[in-house]
Amino acid sequence: MKKKLKVLMIDDHPMIIEGYKNTLLGENQKDYQIKIDIASNCDDAYEKIVKSAETTPYDMLFVDIKLPPSSDGTITSGEDLAKHAKELLPKSKVIILTMHREDHRIHNILKNINPAGFLIKSDLTSSELLLAFNNIVKGKAYYSATVNDHFRKMMTNKFSLDEKNLKILYHLSRGVKTKNLPNYVSLSLSAIEKRKNQIKEMFSIAKADDQKLLEEARKRGFI
Amino acid sequence: MYKFLLTLNTLTFISTFIGCNDGNKTIDDKDLKSNIINSYIKNSKNSKNSFEDRIDNLEKAYNLNSTLDDSSIKVDKIHEISFAYYSLQDFDRYREMNEKALKLSKLMNDSLNIAESYTYLGLYYKTSQLDLAYKNFIEAEKIYSGLDYYKYVSKEEYAFERGKVLIDLALILRKIKNYSESESLTIKAIKSFNDSGNKLYLPLCYTNLGIIAKYTEFYEQAIEYHLKAIEYAKGTDTEILQTITSFNNIGTTFKSQKKYNKAKEYYNRALSYTKFLNENPGRRARLIDNLAYVNMLSKDYEDLPRLFFEALDIRKEITDRYGIATNHLHLAEYYKSIENYSISKLHALKAKELALELQKNEELLKTYKILSKVSSEKENLKYANSYISLNDSLIKEERLFRDKFARIRFETDEIVEENQQIARENEILIIAILGLTALFLLGYIIFRQQQSNKELIFAQTQQEANQEIYRLLLNQQIKLEEGRKLEQQRMSEELHDGVLGRLFGVRLSLDGINQRANDGFTEARNKYIDELKDIEQEIRLISHDLSSETLPSDVAYIDAVENLISDLCEVNNINFEFNNDEEIDWEGIDDQKKVNLFRILQESLQNIFKHAGAKSIKINFDYIEDKINLTILDDGIGFNSTKVKKGIGLKNITSRVSQMSGVVQFLSSKNSGTQVSVSVPV
Numbered sequence: 001m002k003k004k005l006k007v008l009m010i011d012d013h014p015m016i017i018e019g020y021k022n023t024l025l026g027e028n029q030k031d032y033q034i035k036i037d038i039a040s041n042c043d044d045a046y047e048k049i050v051k052s053a054e055t056t057p058y059d060m061l062f063v064d065i066k067l068p069p070s071s072d073g074t075i076t077s078g079e080d081l082a083k084h085a086k087e088l089l090p091k092s093k094v095i096i097l098t099m100h101r102e103d104h105r106i107h108n109i110l111k112n113i114n115p116a117g118f119l120i121k122s123d124l125t126s127s128e129l130l131l132a133f134n135n136i137v138k139g140k141a142y143y144s145a146t147v148n149d150h151f152r153k154m155m156t157n158k159f160s161l162d163e164k165n166l167k168i169l170y171h172l173s174r175g176v177k178t179k180n181l182p183n184y185v186s187l188s189l190s191a192i193e194k195r196k197n198q199i200k201e202m203f204s205i206a207k208a209d210d211q212k213l214l215e216e217a218r219k220r221g222f223i
Numbered sequence: 224m225y226k227f228l229l230t231l232n233t234l235t236f237i238s239t240f241i242g243c244n245d246g247n248k249t250i251d252d253k254d255l256k257s258n259i260i261n262s263y264i265k266n267s268k269n270s271k272n273s274f275e276d277r278i279d280n281l282e283k284a285y286n287l288n289s290t291l292d293d294s295s296i297k298v299d300k301i302h303e304i305s306f307a308y309y310s311l312q313d314f315d316r317y318r319e320m321n322e323k324a325l326k327l328s329k330l331m332n333d334s335l336n337i338a339e340s341y342t343y344l345g346l347y348y349k350t351s352q353l354d355l356a357y358k359n360f361i362e363a364e365k366i367y368s369g370l371d372y373y374k375y376v377s378k379e380e381y382a383f384e385r386g387k388v389l390i391d392l393a394l395i396l397r398k399i400k401n402y403s404e405s406e407s408l409t410i411k412a413i414k415s416f417n418d419s420g421n422k423l424y425l426p427l428c429y430t431n432l433g434i435i436a437k438y439t440e441f442y443e444q445a446i447e448y449h450l451k452a453i454e455y456a457k458g459t460d461t462e463i464l465q466t467i468t469s470f471n472n473i474g475t476t477f478k479s480q481k482k483y484n485k486a487k488e489y490y491n492r493a494l495s496y497t498k499f500l501n502e503n504p505g506r507r508a509r510l511i512d513n514l515a516y517v518n519m520l521s522k523d524y525e526d527l528p529r530l531f532f533e534a535l536d537i538r539k540e541i542t543d544r545y546g547i548a549t550n551h552l553h554l555a556e557y558y559k560s561i562e563n564y565s566i567s568k569l570h571a572l573k574a575k576e577l578a579l580e581l582q583k584n585e586e587l588l589k590t591y592k593i594l595s596k597v598s599s600e601k602e603n604l605k606y607a608n609s610y611i612s613l614n615d616s617l618i619k620e621e622r623l624f625r626d627k628f629a630r631i632r633f634e635t636d637e638i639v640e641e642n643q644q645i646a647r648e649n650e651i652l653i654i655a656i657l658g659l660t661a662l663f664l665l666g667y668i669i670f671r672q673q674q675s676n677k678e679l680i681f682a683q684t685q686q687e688a689n690q691e692i693y694r695l696l697l698n699q700q701i702k703l704e705e706g707r708k709l710e711q712q713r714m715s716e717e718l719h720d721g722v723l724g725r726l727f728g729v730r731l732s733l734d735g736i737n738q739r740a741n742d743g744f745t746e747a748r749n750k751y752i753d754e755l756k757d758i759e760q761e762i763r764l765i766s767h768d769l770s771s772e773t774l775p776s777d778v779a780y781i782d783a784v785e786n787l788i789s790d791l792c793e794v795n796n797i798n799f800e801f802n803n804d805e806e807i808d809w810e811g812i813d814d815q816k817k818v819n820l821f822r823i824l825q826e827s828l829q830n831i832f833k834h835a836g837a838k839s840i841k842i843n844f845d846y847i848e849d850k851i852n853l854t855i856l857d858d859g860i861g862f863n864s865t866k867v868k869k870g871i872g873l874k875n876i877t878s879r880v881s882q883m884s885g886v887v888q889f890l891s892s893k894n895s896g897t898q899v900s901v902s903v904p905v
Contacts (some may be wrong), residue, residue: 013724019731026739066720099719099727100762121727122759125752126734174770 002033005137006056010045010078011040011064011097016121020062023126024133033136042070045081054090060136061085065098065109080111097121103222104166106150111163120144150161153221161202161222165195173214173223234865260284260694260746269309274311281307285320298324298336305343323559335384338366342388349391354599358631363388365639367810379419386415390428399624402435409435426452426465430472437476445476467493467500471510474517479782483521490514508537514555519557526804528557548577548586555593564597571597579583584620588613653750686815693818700783715769726742726762780817784898787825795832798839806846812905819879820853820903826872827899828857835859849887853901861891876901 007024009017017038024034037058039045047069051059064086065078069194082094095117096109109117109118117136119129123144143151161169165183175207181192196213199208203216217223263284267277281304288300305320323342345359365387389412396405413428432450444507448832449469456465470493477486493510494500500507515530531554538546551574558567571593578587591610595603781803791798809817824842831837837859845852873889876899880887884902 011724013721013728015725015728017728019728019735022732022735023738024735026735080524099723121724122763124727124731125756126738128732129731130738140407 002031005034005059006052006064007034007036008048008058009036009059009062010040010050010066010067010081011062012040013064014040015065016058016097019126020129023129041068042075042077042081046075046084049085049088051082057089058092060093060095060133061089062097062177063115065096065100066107079109079112082115083179086113093117095119095132095136095142096114097124101146103150103153104163104170106147106153107166108163110141110147110150116141118143118147120146132175150221156221161199165199166222168192169199169214171223174212174219178210209219230247230525239522254290256287257296257300260288263287263302264307268310277311278313290823293327293331295328295331295333295336298328298331298333298340301327301341302336302339314347318344320693321347334366334370336390338363338370338721339364339384342391344382345388345391349395352396353398354627354631356634357392357628359796360395361632361635364392379421381642382415383417383419383421386412386419387423389415390424390431393428393431395432395489396628397435399627399628399629400438400621406432406435421565422455422458423882426459426469429455430450430465431468433472435481435781440479442476444478446473449473449476463496463499463505467496467506467510471506471513472718474513475789478513478517481520482832483523486517487514487521487523490517504537504541505543505546508534508541508543508550509567509833511537512546512550514831515557516553519553519560522560525560528554531557533803544577544581545583547576547594548581548583551577552586552589552593555597559593559597567593567597570707584613584617588617613765627842629764689818689822690814691816693821697780698782700786711769715766718766718769723759723762723766726759726855727756730759782823784821784844787821788828791825791828791832797832797837800839800841802842803844804846807851812851815905816883818853819883820851820901823879823899823901824853824855826876829896830872831855831857831859837896851903851905853899855899856896858896861893861897862896863891863893 009020011017011020021036024036024097037048037052039048049058049061052180059216061082063078063082067078067081069076076086078096078098081094085094093116094113095120096113096115098105098109099121100106101120101122102154106118117132119132119142123146136143152214164187169180171181176184177191178196179189181187181190185192187195196210197206199217200208200213203213203220205212205216208216214223249667264281267280267284269277282305285301285304288297288304288853291297291300291309301320301324305317305324308314308316308320321340321343325337325344328336328340340362345356345363348356348359352622363387367388369380370381389408393405393408393412395400396408404410409428409431409807415430416422416425418448429448429452433445433452433878434631436442436445438891453466455467456462471844474489474493477483477489482632490510490513494507494514500510511530512534515534516522518530531550535547535550535554535828538550538832551570555567555569555571555574558564558570571590574586575590575594578590582590582752588610591606591613595610598606642699661686664864733748733755734752737745737752740748784803785801788799788801828840831840835857837857841854841859843854843856845851845854877887879902880901883903887902888900893899
């Protein structure tokens, strides 16, 4: 008797969903009978989540982070959608699949959603997706190598940087000048300067310039 | 006296010495010239020299004087020379000199000398042409009376000079029997002389007054005047001469009053100055003649006709022809009174002859009167007619004379009035011109003020325009940048979300299918799938690069600068290297400075392209100690920075730098390129 699984795949690219399907419906069909629902935008996905909550809840949700926002504007990304899903379908396993591999993004997603699976699309191969799927179905979390790497970096640091500090480092690394940072990070210029100095102290390079700071941050895996 | 002669001789010696050499030696020294002229004049006065020598000296004096610059001293010298001619009795030269002096004085507008020259010319004409004399004196008097003399000379000197002219005029007027005017002028002259404190001519004045009083039959007054004349002459050089003259005049006055004894008394008193009279036989003859005449009138025939003949003899001896004529007339009268008509007629005819010759009309008239009485019946009528016609013509002439004088006076008055009119007109003209000039100046100043205001406003607007241009340039750059940024963002997103997503989907599908297929090609396909993954990775990196290249706006200025450099260098085919110090906070620097630096760079590049013939250039913006240093280096032909005159380009750069209170340096030498260094405080 094949175990029945109800899966919702949320991605705005049909080609990607096609990929997922091609992977999952090949080998795994032997063990599981997978019913796949598709949603290509937030409205559609939310509707399906709500509907399933009333009837048969989904066992697994494949959530892309970048999605066309809902028409009322309340749900703007897969992240928001995942939060709702966790509330509406507490037993469902949420798997985040994203192109984004930036540390602060990863950090945020882990912190806000704590998904059962976290896969970085660019790392992903068919076999890895299968592995992840099988692990998660069995109740084990699965994270991509990149995400694990992020964990490792976090752990090796005696300290962690909060979201704002990471953002500051991220934008600095993009070449944004310190005085323009308030446009990107919702902090005042003096607060940003303070934080920068704190980071430098943490890196024990108190009097270094921005160039050195970025080098060190890169070395330590904050960027 | 000896000493004086010695000095004179020395002077003569010097003057002759210089005179011999002045052909080949120019005498420049004014004082020396003046001294030589003085010595010439002195020589001319030396009666030991021959007449020709003296005249010659005067010529030399005049010629040398002519070489002097025009001045009142020069005129004075001419006057002095003219006096010397006068004393040498060369009256024509005297007149010539004074005419020249007059011309020169008029040229220099020297009123005093003009008046003096007129006076001296008047003196020349006094004996020959009364009207001309009168005219000259009147001119002189006009000047004196109109002169604000305080400015020129001492009051005394002026009064004396004016007095002389007045008395000369009075004497002329007396001669034409215009007694009232002559009298008033004489009184004026006396007043003038009193003012001057110089009483030299007072006796002459009083004598004139006395004679006029006699003619106008105020005999008592006449005598008083003559006595006053004597009084004023007392203690002077002319005391004796004046006393004799005045006694003679008093005698004549008594004669006119028919107080013959009194008359005789004064004539005799005059005659008692025998020593003086022996030296002046003419005067003595006149006195004797007058005395004899009074004797005749008083019918005291005792000493007659001996006295008449005594006088006649003296006069004949000194050939005093006027005196002889008078003497013959008196003799004729005497013989007529003793009824010896034939001898009377003889003398009368002689008198007539001389009077005609000398044109002494009064004598002639008297002669005709006697002749008409002592001649035969037939001749009587003829002489009587002659008498009447002469008398008529004399009266007529007198009237004409007076008219003429009045006319001269009127004309000069008219000229003066005309001059005054012209002066008034000139004054108005000058005021008008001054007014216009002031108005014009005012207008010009206002015009200039406005002009400079305009210039100022223009400079200001130009500066504003410059800033505006820069702002536009910058905005353009920013917009361009923003557009580029947006486009990059869009491309980045498109790549990341669209292309990358689909590629991922395709890869995943392929991978999935590949897992299931078992045809022995799985490995080969896996290789391509990995390749696809690599492509994804690359696209992701490109996308990331695109989005992270979204530069902040302050890069816009440097972009504008780099665009300028690269555009110009490309057009001119020159390699360039541009470095901008990241430390410079361009957004914090005010626009004016940025515009100036931009323009300096532009100007320098133009210079390099136009003149340097460089192959490559290097431009640096450095930030050192709160200063922005712009360095523009080329490898062109260079120039000698110490010698080359600054062109407009370099001047513009210098002025822009000084506007920013910075420093600029042009370093160059032949064939070693040029370095322009600008340092501007932030």
